[in-house]
Amino acid sequence: MKVTVKYYAKYREFTGKMQDEFEFDKITLQEIIEKIGKIYPKIGKEQINLIALNGRFVKDLKTEIKDGDTISLFPPVSGG
Numbered sequence: 001m002k003v004t005v006k007y008y009a010k011y012r013e014f015t016g017k018m019q020d021e022f023e024f025d026k027i028t029l030q031e032i033i034e035k036i037g038k039i040y041p042k043i044g045k046e047q048i049n050l051i052a053l054n055g056r057f058v059k060d061l062k063t064e065i066k067d068g069d070t071i072s073l074f075p076p077v078s079g080g
Contacts, residue, residue, distance in 0.1 A: 003024055007019060008072065008074045011073055029061045
């Protein structure tokens, strides 16, 4: 199945790209994040708190991904 992963803020700097497209068999969000962390070690060192799946934020990393899904990864943010 084909999955698009979009990177935001400093994750774009870490990858040098706005997005990647991957081909996977059956996979969960957690497994994708682990694979991305191996490809991009700077992202792997981060705790990814904000993940959107097809435009909706999700917290359950056991969510299974489907063909054509888009995952958006946002780094931790702070402000005041």
